[in-house]
Amino acid sequence: xxxxxxxxxxxxxxxxxxxxxxxxxxxxxxxxxxxxxxxxxxxxxxxxxxxxxxxxxxxxxxxxxxxxxxxxxxxxxxxxxxxxxxxxxxxxxxxxxxxxxxxxxxxxxxxxxxxxxxxxxxxxxxxxxxxxxxxxxxxxxxxxxxxxxxxxxxxxxxxxxxx
Amino acid sequence: xxxxxxxxxxxxxxxxxxxxxxxxxxxxxxxxxxxxxxxxxxxxxxxxxxxxxxxxxxxxxxxxxxxxxxxxxxxxxxxxxxxxxxxxxxxxxxxxxxxxxxxxxxxxxxxxxxxxxxxxxxxxxxxxxxxxxxxxxxxxxxxxxxxxxxxxxxxxxxxxxxx
DNA sequence: GGGTTGCTTGCAAATCAATTGCAGTTGGGG
DNA sequence: CCCCAACTGCAATTGATTTGCAAGCAACCC
Numbered sequence: 001x002x003x004x005x006x007x008x009x010x011x012x013x014x015x016x017x018x019x020x021x022x023x024x025x026x027x028x029x030x031x032x033x034x035x036x037x038x039x040x041x042x043x044x045x046x047x048x049x050x051x052x053x054x055x056x057x058x059x060x061x062x063x064x065x066x067x068x069x070x071x072x073x074x075x076x077x078x079x080x081x082x083x084x085x086x087x088x089x090x091x092x093x094x095x096x097x098x099x100x101x102x103x104x105x106x107x108x109x110x111x112x113x114x115x116x117x118x119x120x121x122x123x124x125x126x127x128x129x130x131x132x133x134x135x136x137x138x139x140x141x142x143x144x145x146x147x148x149x150x151x152x153x154x155x156x157x158x159x160x161x162x163x
Numbered sequence: 164x165x166x167x168x169x170x171x172x173x174x175x176x177x178x179x180x181x182x183x184x185x186x187x188x189x190x191x192x193x194x195x196x197x198x199x200x201x202x203x204x205x206x207x208x209x210x211x212x213x214x215x216x217x218x219x220x221x222x223x224x225x226x227x228x229x230x231x232x233x234x235x236x237x238x239x240x241x242x243x244x245x246x247x248x249x250x251x252x253x254x255x256x257x258x259x260x261x262x263x264x265x266x267x268x269x270x271x272x273x274x275x276x277x278x279x280x281x282x283x284x285x286x287x288x289x290x291x292x293x294x295x296x297x298x299x300x301x302x303x304x305x306x307x308x309x310x311x312x313x314x315x316x317x318x319x320x321x322x323x324x325x326x
Numbered sequence: 327g328g329g330t331t332g333c334t335t336g337c338a339a340a341t342c343a344a345t346t347g348c349a350g351t352t353g354g355g356g
Numbered sequence: 357c358c359c360c361a362a363c364t365g366c367a368a369t370t371g372a373t374t375t376g377c378a379a380g381c382a383a384c385c386c
Contacts, residue, residue, distance in 0.1 A: 032353050032362055053344085066365050071344060073363095089250050089305060091372085092343070107297055116297050122306065126283055134270055134279050136310035142252060143285065143306045147299035195333055195382045216373085229336050234373060236334095254343080255372070 019045065022097075025082055036065040040073050041082075041097075049115040050086045050094035050106070088144060107145040111152035118145060182208065185260075188245055199228045203236050204245075204260075212278040213249045213257035213269070251307060270308040274315035281308060 022041045023033040043059045044051065051059070053070045060070075074095055077083040084098040088108050107116040122141050131139040185204045186196040206222045207214065214222070216233045223233075237258055240246040247261040251271050270279040285304050294302040 027354090030355095030362080034353070034363065036364075064365095068345080068366080069364055072346095075345095087250055087252050089248075091254065091256075093254075107293065107299060107302075109299070110301070116299075118293055118297075120289055120293055122285060127308070130270065130281055130283055130308060131310055134281075135313035135316075136270060136272070136279075136308075137316060138273070139270075139308055139310035141306060141308045143304060145290070145293060145299075145302055145304045147294055147302035150298035153298075153300060190383085193333080193383090197334065197382070199335075217371095227336095231337080231374080232335055235375095238374095 022082060025080065029080060031076065031080070035063070036069055037073055039063050039065060040070060041077075044083065044095065044097050047096075048117075050088075050096040052092045052094050054092075056095075086144070087142065105143045105145065107147065109149035109152055110146050111148055114149050114151070116149075185245060188243065192243060194239065194243075198226070199232055200236055202226050202228060203233060204240075207246065207258065207260050210259075211280075213251075213259040215255045215257050217255075219258075249307070250305070252309075268306045268308065270310065272312035272315055273309050274311055277312050277314070279312075 019038065019042055022045075023038060026033050026037065039060055040056055043056050047059075053067065053074060056070050057065065057067045074083060074085075074093075078085055078095070081098055083095045084103070086094045086096065086106060088094065088106070102119070103121070105118045105121065107118050108114070122143055127139060127141060131137065182201065182205055185208075186201060189196050189200065202223055203219055206219050210222075216230065216237060219233050220228065220230045237246060237248075237256075241248055241258070244261055246258045247266070249257045249259065249269060251257065251269070265282070266284070268281045268284065270281050271277070285306055290302060290304060294300065
């Protein structure tokens with residue numbers, strides 16, 4: 001899995017969330033708006049797919065933000081609900097901005113790692129039935145799809161693709 | 164999350180899979196059936212819930228099987244499709260025997276870590292529609308449910324429960 | 327049954343993601 | 357402008373997982 005950066009078209013849902021709105025959420029909780037945090041949020045805002053802390057760190061080359069700071073910041077943002085964490089099963093955490101509206105899932109290409117957002121979700125009624133059946137409360141789910149994207153299906157084009 | 168061992172009632176689907184059948188699958192691929200591997204498979208067979216390599220290692224105290232060997236063995240078994248890997252989002256891989264029949268998902272208690280098997284699955288028709296819509300092939304999904312189990316809901320009994 | 331061969335294993339060292347202690351900085355309310 | 361809790365960089369630590377290497381041992385051949 002590679003090719004982590006697909007910032008081609010910044011998705012509408014991200015563009016419409018100004019940086020100032022995000023930083024205000026920090027200030028509102030007596031959290032400081034530092035240059036590093038603005039930079040991190042900005043990187044997340046510019047990318048359509050979930051990023052690993054390492055990828056964020058790489059995207060910040062130059063503004064030299066320590067990797068530990070990124071880990072700590074993601075923790076803070078996660079606790080504030082500003083970002084959401086996704087697991088693609090490769091043992092590395094990825095983060096994306098949590099946009100107040102509906103949660104979504106991801107369709108990941110097993111070959112190149114490209115990520116597509118999927119709005120379909122596990123049927124709520126069925127989920128409730130499962131919770132009731134086992135007596136669980138506060139139920140939630142984690143769901144991700146995997147497959148091979150159109151690009152990686154035909155072995156023609158040269159550049160893309162990965163082992 | 165703790166309380167990893169729930170081997171109370173061995174689920175039927177596991178009991179019905181004799182160790183010999185498992186070892187034969189190894190032999191069939193010019194893989195050797197060693198004491199360590201038999202022991203590992205046997206531990207998996209006796210437990211109803213997915214186990215971490217560390218848990219398997221602990222269950223093998225005495226038969227002294229190296230942790231590295233367990234990691235390597237799980238890799239091998241995974242590649243052969245004998246075991247299946249599950250991620251509960253805590254950064255530790257868990258394994259369970261892959262029983263030829265229908266795959267299932269898990270409902271995990273956020274408090275005590277208890278795991279319940281769930282047979283419901285994401286609607287196949289919907290999954291196919293998602294794949295088609297994005298031009299993906301060979302689609303599959305990863306789905307886990309989280310909630311609080313009945314035991315951890317009422318703060319009465321003493322022993323169970325965890326931070 | 328003994329010998330050969332290649333898959334396995336134990337042990338230790340190496341990776342890798344993620345976390346933490348500490349001392350020096352800094353945002354921003356007062 | 358001052359002060360201090362919130363931050364940050366850096367280095368060291370933890371935990372999971374992987375790997376190099378030499379010794380061990382199943383499976384196969386005769």
